[in-house]
Amino acid sequence: MSYERPNIAQMQGYTWGEQPADARTLKLNTNENPYPPSPAVGQALRTFDADLLRRYPQPTADPFRDLVAAHFGLERQQILVTNGGDELLRLAFTTFLSPGQPFATAAPSYSLYPVLAAVADAPVLNIPLDDHWQLPDDFVAQLNSAGAGLCALVNPHAPSGVLMPLAQLEAVADEFDGVLLIDEAYVDFVDPDAAQETTALLQAHDNVLLLRTLSKGYALAGLRLGWGMGAASLIEPMLTKTRDSYNINAVTQALAAAAFADQAHARDSWTRVRNERARLADALAELGFTMPTSQSNFLLAYAPASVPAAETLYLGLKARGILVRWFNQPRLRDALRISIGTPEENDRLLSVLRELTSHQD
Numbered sequence: 001m002s003y004e005r006p007n008i009a010q011m012q013g014y015t016w017g018e019q020p021a022d023a024r025t026l027k028l029n030t031n032e033n034p035y036p037p038s039p040a041v042g043q044a045l046r047t048f049d050a051d052l053l054r055r056y057p058q059p060t061a062d063p064f065r066d067l068v069a070a071h072f073g074l075e076r077q078q079i080l081v082t083n084g085g086d087e088l089l090r091l092a093f094t095t096f097l098s099p100g101q102p103f104a105t106a107a108p109s110y111s112l113y114p115v116l117a118a119v120a121d122a123p124v125l126n127i128p129l130d131d132h133w134q135l136p137d138d139f140v141a142q143l144n145s146a147g148a149g150l151c152a153l154v155n156p157h158a159p160s161g162v163l164m165p166l167a168q169l170e171a172v173a174d175e176f177d178g179v180l181l182i183d184e185a186y187v188d189f190v191d192p193d194a195a196q197e198t199t200a201l202l203q204a205h206d207n208v209l210l211l212r213t214l215s216k217g218y219a220l221a222g223l224r225l226g227w228g229m230g231a232a233s234l235i236e237p238m239l240t241k242t243r244d245s246y247n248i249n250a251v252t253q254a255l256a257a258a259a260f261a262d263q264a265h266a267r268d269s270w271t272r273v274r275n276e277r278a279r280l281a282d283a284l285a286e287l288g289f290t291m292p293t294s295q296s297n298f299l300l301a302y303a304p305a306s307v308p309a310a311e312t313l314y315l316g317l318k319a320r321g322i323l324v325r326w327f328n329q330p331r332l333r334d335a336l337r338i339s340i341g342t343p344e345e346n347d348r349l350l351s352v353l354r355e356l357t358s359h360q361d
């Protein structure tokens, strides 16, 4: 006999990116930063006083909230610190969706969203992006007519990497009757001349929630620290009601502060990733791949018809110790999503791809 709620019994769980046991495997499948975190993180870890672990941590991670608030010109009350960006997503579902109310997103999108919707027993409204990976004109009309309570949009978009203009997001925020969560997990990698000040949206919109994380831009996926930014009225119920009582442990709080304080180190890695993104995109184009313009730390590379299918390339790379992501989904089946590595890693990927695309029977 199953004791699960019916929706839990029926749902599929999240599929994690593959984690190779062999350290020689080149891991370009989960969009981690190829460069190390700030040396200040290692220093904070080495000097952390274990005696502090006797006590509970500061319950709302206020020192980190204050760092973020000062950086973005916001108030502490506008910041919520979470156990990875993923916890913020979970809290948004718990806090803003009524039972049975639809969750909406622009498809394709982050594969965790439908999982969280299934846990919440919420119907999912998947509105396809247009051919340029942008929102269709009637996007908000569709949200409102379905009565969606929460809409999540990844920007820069995953898995295409395409950046959606701020004006479009603002138009959605203006008209939408629910909460608009803008998932900015990859925003640190946007070219400086294309960067948009999304925090400006928070001044006039009490229904906008921005998601940020240390996982990608700060090379700390293993630390599990993210945060939300929004109107104090949006943050408050998650902070005081739906969140776990001590969701950020003391070690994470200390290391996160060290990482965020070293902006110069993080920025340097963003520049290096951007430079490699441009070089890898050019090299893949020479091999015949086509890609939407990525403002993220990955490329969605569509295989040309003249070479083996994307799935075959994915398996061929894997057999040679290189992991990339292949999605068996409409619109993505012909593409590989490749995280940007270091120059040496990208060279290794390119040389194997050259081999796989040139030996044709």
Ligand SMILES: Cc1ncc(COP(=O)(O)O)c(C=O)c1O
Pocket (backbone or CB within 6 Å): 030, 031, 083, 084, 085, 086, 087, 110, 154, 158, 183, 185, 212, 213, 214, 215, 221, 224, 225, 226
């Ligand atoms: C689109 C998107 N949003 C949010 C996250 C959450 O990241 P984390 O929980 O590591 O902060 C990820 C991680 O891969 C992601 O791809």
